[in-house]
Amino acid sequence: MFRNFNFGKIGKVLLGVVAICIITLLIGFSSDSFSSNRCKKIEINIKNADQQFFVNNQDIESLVTKYGSDQLVGKLYDKIDLREIEQRVLRNKQIKSCQAFRGVEGNLNIDIEQHIPIARILMPDGREDVYVDADGSFFPLSDRYSARILLLSGEYFRNLSNFKSKRQEKNLQFINLINEDAFLKAQFTQLDIEKNGDISIVPLVGNHVIEFGEPTNIENRLNRLKVFYNQILPVKGWDEFSHVSVKYDGQIVCK
The missing domain is CATH 3.40.50.11690 (Cell division protein FtsQ/DivIB)
Structure with missing residues (x-):
């Protein structure tokens, strides 16, 4: 009665199902990992720091963290509003532009350009x-x-x-x-x-x-x-x- 079963075909189907399950799990894990990862460190880069000295790293970190009231290090990234952080920094009118983004290594990167x-x-x-x-x-x-x-x-x-x-x-x-x-x-x-x-x-x-x-x-x-x-x-x-x-x-x- 087993002569009509094509075990090779069934095996391929099972392998395909397993592969789909593994990919789905990996995507889910990756997505969950990204959304649940915490900020490891705040990295500040002031583009033209050697030309003008209106602001320094300490000034920027104070703005980013609302003068210490918003402790970002250790905070889940899905709880961090990057747009809001940029707006905090730009309240200092000596700053021309600000970009806040998560680096691959888990650091919160803040790129600053001063007015010249x-x-x-x-x-x-x-x-x-x-x-x-x-x-x-x-x-x-x-x-x-x-x-x-x-x-x-x-x-x-x-x-x-x-x-x-x-x-x-x-x-x-x-x-x-x-x-x-x-x-x-x-x-x-x-x-x-x-x-x-x-x-x-x-x-x-x-x-x-x-x-x-x-x-x-x-x-x-x-x-x-x-x-x-x-x-x-x-x-x-x-x-x-x-x-x-x-x-x-x-x-x-x-x-």
Whole structure:
């Protein structure tokens, strides 16, 4: 009566069933293991820590753990809200971005990027001074660290909340060109911007103020200023002039 049974076929079916059961168990175990694993350690990486010193690892860990009230080490990962942790960190406005994620080894990784200031704005309307970064974002000063950078002042900044509009693109370009030029960065300490957008430059050395005008034809005007510093001042002397203007194309006016 057993002659009609195909034991080879039955064996293959049984092997297939066993394999499916094993795969199902492994998936279930893996899923359960991932959801029930606990945070082993908080790993903090501050991307540009060697450029700016507004925050350190201790600051970030305090924000991540709500100043110790949320002890994440040893906590189940399915009880940790990574989005909420990112929002906690970003409450510090000197931080540009934050990513919180679980590493393969079970650590909670926190990747931080600080804002990099390109200038400091001396607010004319009673507000606290702020820094501005290359994207035009304003962010607060730090009690820990003061960046030695270009100062911006003037009525142009009254009630201004950022440097992101189309109107400000040329100003950002101008500031970046100064910061990229070693001589200009060392010589120009302050830009005073009037309500209409005209710029006056206060240099580090000399008794003169430079009338630059609106930030148009920028590179040509900066080249004329270099002619003034390299060819005129060495002959006339650093204290000879009180007013220099490159506002009008093709001219260097010295008084």
